[in-house]
Amino acid sequence: MQFNSIDFFLFFPEVCIVYFALPWVKARNAFLLCASYYFYMNWEPMYALLLLACTVITYFTGLAIERYAERKRLWLTIGISLNLGILGFYKYFEFIGENVTTLLKAMHVEIAMPHFALLLPVGISFFTFQALGYAIDVYRGDTSAVKNFFRYALFVSFFPQLVAGPIERPKNLLPQFEVKHRFEYDSVMTGAWWMLWGYFMKLAIADVCGGYVDSVYDNLQQHNGGSYAVAALLFPFQIYGDFAGYSLVAIGAAKVMGFNLMENFRRPFFASSVSEFWRRWHISLSSWFMDYVYIPLGGSRKGKTKTCGNLIATFCLSGLWHGANWTFVIWGLIHGIAVSIEHFFKIAKKSRSGFSRFIGMLITFAVFALSMVFFRSRNVEAAIKVIKGIFTNPGIPFMGDVSLMILPVSFMILLIKELRDEFSIKLPGGTGVQFALRHSVIVFLISFILLFGVLEGPQFIYFQF
C-alpha cells in the first residue's frame, strides 16, 4: 500500500480510530502488528513471509546472544549471515551472477548462471537493516533482548517506517511500544502537519520533477545536453522531495499515534560540505553505517589514510545497499572520495558563514547532483553519456510537460518552509493569529496539492530499495 494511494487515505484514519479506541497497550500492539502486516501484504502477500523470517531470525538471535553470552559472537554471526543471506539472494544474486559470468567469459570460461527472475520485496533493505541493528545492539549490550515476540515483530514491521525507514534503533522505538499513547491535540496536529508537508514534497515537487527527469533519462537518445543538464539538476530535488517527503509522512503518521521516530532529513541542501550533507541526508541510514560499519572498521582512530579508506569503503557499501548495480557503487565512491578529501584537508571542520558558506553549498550541491546522475542512470554507460552530453552536446533543453510551470512556485513554498525551519523563525502574533495562520497554510497546502500535485503518480523511489 502506497502512502500516496486512496487505500492509505482510508487505511490510516481507520487504524488511528481503532488504535486509540483500544484500552490496553497489548491489544493496541497486537492491532498495530496486524495492521502493519496487512499494510505490507498489500504489495505481495507472499513477501510477508520474508518479513516474518527476518523477524524470527533476529528475535532468536537476540535471545541466544543474551542466553549464551560465551558464544554470543557465533550467534551474532549466524543471525547476520542468515539475514544478509536472504537480502543477498533477493537483491544481489542476479548482480553477482552477471558479474561472475562476465568475469569468467573474459577468462574464456562459459558458464550459465541460474536465473530466478525474482521481484525485489518492497523495503527489504530497510527492515533487514533495522533488524540487524537490533541484533548488533543486543550483542554490544546496548539494548536487552526482547522477550515478547509480538512486541519485537511490531518493532520490525511498524507500518509507518516499514518500507522506507527511518531505520529505527531499538533504544528509541522499542520502549514506545510499552507506553499507552493518549490522543493528544498537539501530537495529532504536529503529525498531520508533517504528513501534509511530506505529501506536498512528494506530489507537488518530486513527481512534477519526475515527469521531466523520467522523460529524459528513459529516452536519452531523444535529448541533447541541455535536457541532460536540466534533468541532472532536477533529479536531486526529485529524490529529495520523494524521500524526505516519504520520511515526513512516515514520521508524521507515527506522531499522530503518539510515536516519535528519528529525524531522517534536516534540510540537506543547506549543507556547505559533503560531510555536513551526510549529517542532514538520510540520517537514519548514514548513522547506521557510521555505528555498525565505519566505527567497527576503525573509524578515524588509525590515521588519516586509514580513515579515508574506511570512509570510502563505508560509502561504497552504502551505495551497494541502495541497489545491485555498479552505478550505486560509483555513487557511493563519489561521496566517499568527497568526504575523504574534506577529512584529509580538514575542510568540513572549518566553520563558514556568509558568502563562503553559500559557495560551499553550491559545491556540495554540484557534487551531489553529479553523483545522482549515476544513481538515476540505468547503467554506467548511460551515466557517462549524460555527463559527456552535458559538455559536448549542448542545446536548447526540451520544454517538458506544461505541469513543470508550477515548479518555481512549489520551490518557493518549500524554500520558505526550509528557511523557517533552518533559522527557527516563529510564527508572528498571538494564539488566535497563529491558529488562523496555521490553518490557512494547511488549507492552502491541501488545495495546492489537489490542484497542482501529481496525485496518481508513481510510487516512492526508495520503496525499490
Add this chain to the structure above:
Amino acid sequence: MKKFVISLLAILIGLLVVDRTVGVIMDNLRDHTMARKAFKIRKIMNKMDCDNVILGTSRAEDHFIPSILEDSIGETFYNAAMTGTENIFSQYAHLCLLLENNCPKRVILELSDKDCKDNGTRFALSHLYPYAGINEGVDSVLRNARNYPLVKLLKLYRYKGSSISYISGLFKDESGEAEAGYKKISPPVYFPDALIWVDITDKNDELKLHYIEKFIQKCREHDIQLIFTCSPRYRKPNPKLLDPVREIAEKHEIPFFDYERSEEFLKHPEYFRDRNHLWDAGARKFTSTFAHDLKQYIKCDSVR
C-alpha cells in the same frame, strides 16, 4: 478532543470555500483557454460541420494531417485526437462529447494494444474530470474509476490535471487550429536504431473490448461510418497483438487499416521520432498512404 474538532471544522470550511471559489474560476477558464485538450474538447462539443473526425491518442494526433486528407478525398477532416488520452475509455467519452452537437459522416479511430490489452493503464482520464456532470457518456466512463466520488465532490480534484495547462493556454494559443488539430512533431536528435521486440501482455482486457463494442454501437445509432486504423510503429511487429480488435472489426464489418507491419515504414527509421511516433516527414508520408487507401476504400464502398 474539542480543540481537534474545532481545527478539523476550520480546515473543512476553509477547504470548501477555496474549492468552490477555484471551481468557479476553473469552470470559466475551461471554457476560454486555448490549451490544446480543452480547446479540442470544446471544438468537438460545439457544432463544427466536419465530414470526418479522427479520434485517438498522441499517435493519431501526430500522424494524421487533415490538409493532406482533404486534398485527396475532397471532404473536411478534423484531427480530434489528444496526447495522453491513453485508451478506448477516453475515446468513447470523446465520441459522446462529439455527438452532443455533431454527426460526422465518418469517424476514424486509431487503435493500439492499449485499447484491448490489460496493461494497467485503464483509467488515466484526468483530462475528462472537468467535464464530469456535463455529459452522461463522460460520466459513464468516469464511473468505472475508483476516484469518481472525489471527482464529483471536489472541484479542486476535478481540475488537478488540467489547471496549469488551462492557465498557460490563456497566454499562448496551443489549440492547433491552424493545422485542424494535427500536431507537427520535429525530428529527433537521433533516429531509433534497431527494430526491437517489445513484450506486451497477451491478456485481453474485457472491459476495453466491451467499450470498443459500445463505440461501434454508438456510431451505428448515429449512422456514422466507423474506420479503425493502426498507424506505423518502429518495433518488431507482433501480428497477434491486435487480434481482438481485428475480430471485432470483422464481426461488425468495420474496415481496419493496419500499417503496423508495413514495410514502407519498418525499413525507414528516419520517419520516426521514437518507436511509437512519426515526426512530421513520416506523418506526411503516412497520411498520403492512408489517404490513398481510404480513397480506394470509399470508391469501392460507394460501388457496393
